Amino acid sequence: MHVEVYGLSKRFGNFEAAKQINFGIEQGKLIGLLGPSGSGKTTVLRMLSGLEHPDSGDILFHGVRVNEQSPQARGIGFVFQNYALFRHMTVYDNIAFGLTVQRKSKVVIRERVTELIELTGLKGMEKRLPHQLSGGQRQRVAFARALAPEPQLLLLDEPFAAIDAKVRKELRAWLKETIHRVGITSIFVTHDQEEAVEVADEIIIMNQGKVEQQGTPIEIYQNPHSAFVASFVGESTVLDPFAGLHGFEDPLPQSKALIRPEYVEIGLEKELAIPHAAERGIVRDVQFRGANWLVIVEVGTHLLSGYRSHEKPLLKLGDDVHVLIHRIYTFNEQQAELRENRLKFDPMPVYI
Amino acid sequence: MSENVDRQKHLSEGPWAKGILIGIALLFLLLILVLPLFTVFMQAFRKGVEVYFAAITQSDARSAIKLTLIAAGIAVPLNLMFGFAAAWAITRFRFKGKNLLITLIDLPFAVSPVIAGLIFVLLFGARGMFGPWLADHDIKIIFAMPGIVLATIFVTFPFVARELIPIMQNQGTLEEEAAASMGANGWTILRRVTLPNIKWGLLYGVILCNARAMGEFGAVSVVSGHIRGETNTLPLHVEILYNEYQFAASFAVASLLVLLALVTLLVKSILEWKQKQVLSQGQGE
Numbered sequence: 001m002h003v004e005v006y007g008l009s010k011r012f013g014n015f016e017a018a019k020q021i022n023f024g025i026e027q028g029k030l031i032g033l034l035g036p037s038g039s040g041k042t043t044v045l046r047m048l049s050g051l052e053h054p055d056s057g058d059i060l061f062h063g064v065r066v067n068e069q070s071p072q073a074r075g076i077g078f079v080f081q082n083y084a085l086f087r088h089m090t091v092y093d094n095i096a097f098g099l100t101v102q103r104k105s106k107v108v109i110r111e112r113v114t115e116l117i118e119l120t121g122l123k124g125m126e127k128r129l130p131h132q133l134s135g136g137q138r139q140r141v142a143f144a145r146a147l148a149p150e151p152q153l154l155l156l157d158e159p160f161a162a163i164d165a166k167v168r169k170e171l172r173a174w175l176k177e178t179i180h181r182v183g184i185t186s187i188f189v190t191h192d193q194e195e196a197v198e199v200a201d202e203i204i205i206m207n208q209g210k211v212e213q214q215g216t217p218i219e220i221y222q223n224p225h226s227a228f229v230a231s232f233v234g235e236s237t238v239l240d241p242f243a244g245l246h247g248f249e250d251p252l253p254q255s256k257a258l259i260r261p262e263y264v265e266i267g268l269e270k271e272l273a274i275p276h277a278a279e280r281g282i283v284r285d286v287q288f289r290g291a292n293w294l295v296i297v298e299v300g301t302h303l304l305s306g307y308r309s310h311e312k313p314l315l316k317l318g319d320d321v322h323v324l325i326h327r328i329y330t331f332n333e334q335q336a337e338l339r340e341n342r343l344k345f346d347p348m349p350v351y352i
Numbered sequence: 353m354s355e356n357v358d359r360q361k362h363l364s365e366g367p368w369a370k371g372i373l374i375g376i377a378l379l380f381l382l383l384i385l386v387l388p389l390f391t392v393f394m395q396a397f398r399k400g401v402e403v404y405f406a407a408i409t410q411s412d413a414r415s416a417i418k419l420t421l422i423a424a425g426i427a428v429p430l431n432l433m434f435g436f437a438a439a440w441a442i443t444r445f446r447f448k449g450k451n452l453l454i455t456l457i458d459l460p461f462a463v464s465p466v467i468a469g470l471i472f473v474l475l476f477g478a479r480g481m482f483g484p485w486l487a488d489h490d491i492k493i494i495f496a497m498p499g500i501v502l503a504t505i506f507v508t509f510p511f512v513a514r515e516l517i518p519i520m521q522n523q524g525t526l527e528e529e530a531a532a533s534m535g536a537n538g539w540t541i542l543r544r545v546t547l548p549n550i551k552w553g554l555l556y557g558v559i560l561c562n563a564r565a566m567g568e569f570g571a572v573s574v575v576s577g578h579i580r581g582e583t584n585t586l587p588l589h590v591e592i593l594y595n596e597y598q599f600a601a602s603f604a605v606a607s608l609l610v611l612l613a614l615v616t617l618l619v620k621s622i623l624e625w626k627q628k629q630v631l632s633q634g635q636g637e
């Protein structure tokens with residue numbers, strides 16, 4: 001379903017949970033609503049579902065204003081953070097609930113529930129009660145239950161929060177694949193940027209009740225519109241205040257800078273391709289990160305971090321190193337800019 | 353978390369202390385609970401089974417049983433509805449004066465039952481606020497069944513609400529919201545989601561409410577007027593028999609109340625066990 005939201009605001013007592021929210025979602029997209037806790041993402045989700053009524057603003061489904069429609073009438077599926085499965089009903093009855101409410105015939109219900117049980121890999125669990133299931137299985141039941149009445153929009157509130165890390169990875173991939181297979185427009189709320197980047201077609205980033213940016217994960221990663229977005233998505237070090245570094249001599253007035261470790265090359269003098277564009281630094285910490293080392297270096301007054309391959313000689317604390325910074329984001333109150341190191345004479349080497 | 357974990361040695365008080373503590377507890381239980389219970393039945397059957405059955409089938413006893421059943425039969429369903437409505441309002445809505453309402457629900461527990469009875473005498477008695485009006489219209493409340501029912505409702509009001517409020521708070525509204533998002537209307541949500549979730553707690557409250565309704569003495573005593581065969585409930589009948597030195601009969605009728613208590617306890621522990629299972633299911637992991 002095509003979803004549009006204009007100027008949506010909601011206040012709880014003195015707390016402004018949502019301030020003038022605007023966004024649009026195309027049919028069939030899987031959207032990640034990303035933000036720190038308290039940023040208003042769940043409130044937005046609940047307003048879309050009709051469980052919460054906005055103080056002002058409009059919600060449009062397929063171009064029709066649905067503000068005054070009850071949750072029952074909106075044709076949405078909602079997967080709650082703790083699943084909210086009906087604890088006294090079996091898996092089968094949970095999934096069938098929405099269909100029995102619609103007074104579908106027994107045959108139709110059986111067909112649809114069986115189909116969903118197969119889709120969610122819950123075969124053999126039909127007669128179990130929710131407390132007899134693992135976290136991942138409950139999540140699948142909640143998902144199947146929400147899908148059963150064939151909603152046009154699926155809303156998922158922190159769908160992976162209550163599941164342990166190992167199963168979470170699996171379930172993410174499964175959910176993404178399944179949602180795309182079913183082809184339903186979906187919005188999921190998360191505070192985990194990794195999750196949003198991995199699962200969503202498009203991300204809406206929220207902070208303090210406002211939408212900061214909307215775009216595909218790669219757009220947001222490469223071109224963050226605000227310091228908040230840049231620091232929230234991907235790893236980064238924020239330099240505040242930013243005094244300027246080699247190759248970035250003229251920062252914006254009163255600016256901060258944000259540097260991602262993947263844009264920082266750290267090595268001994270001979271190892272760097274363009275030594276004259278590099279700063280000098282001292283190794284302050286070396287952390288093992290599985291695929292590589294995360295090296296923390298002191299450059300002037302700043303502490304920067306960068307990745308270093310296992311293939312290269314091991315750096316020790318106190319080593320004198322060269323630090324080549326390929327690009328930074330610089331911000332002040334008014335502006336945000338992406339800057340390349342201007343001392344690099346040849347096209348930027350591909351660094352991954 | 354199990355309640356009956358053996359205390360580890362370094363925390364324990366040693367075999368002597370353990371033995372003495374358990375001994376004291378058992379002795380106390382025996383003296384205060386088991387012995388009186390036993391006495392009730394012993395006294396009841398002292399003059400033989402025939403006297404026992406004569407006592408409980410005698411016409412005054414029968415009408416006392418009937419009145420007790422009627423009073424409980426009216427008070428319990430009404431309190432079931434009031435209690436559910438109050439618990440619903442308190443746990444599902446935000447409104448001003450909620451805390452006052454919660455406190456008021458507890459009022460019957462805080463007030464002495466005799467005072468509770470007296471309230472109704474002052475309201476509906478011959479010289480009470482509504483007394484003259486009631487007399488003019490020939491309506492009898494005090495020293496009649498309506499007064500007994502009213503007093504019973506008053507003292508048993510908190511049981512159902514008190515039982516439901518924590519359960520409904522604990523369960524929250526998520527399941528109901530889930531049902532709503534799937535298109536269920538209010539009535540369907542109540543019938544298929546809310547009620548099944550609280551049924552054990554509800555039954556438990558009803559059981560306790562019923563036990564108190566049948567056993568209430570103080571409040572009922574004040575409004576009843578002790579008219580034999582007319583306004584005597586079971587507890588009042590026991591007192592009358594006792595005061596007339598008909599000990600065997602008095603204890604025989606009392607044994608009915610004891611049996612009721614034992615059945616209540618049994619049902620209560622079964623329900624508690626059931627409810628614990630349901631709650632542990634709800635908490636998941």
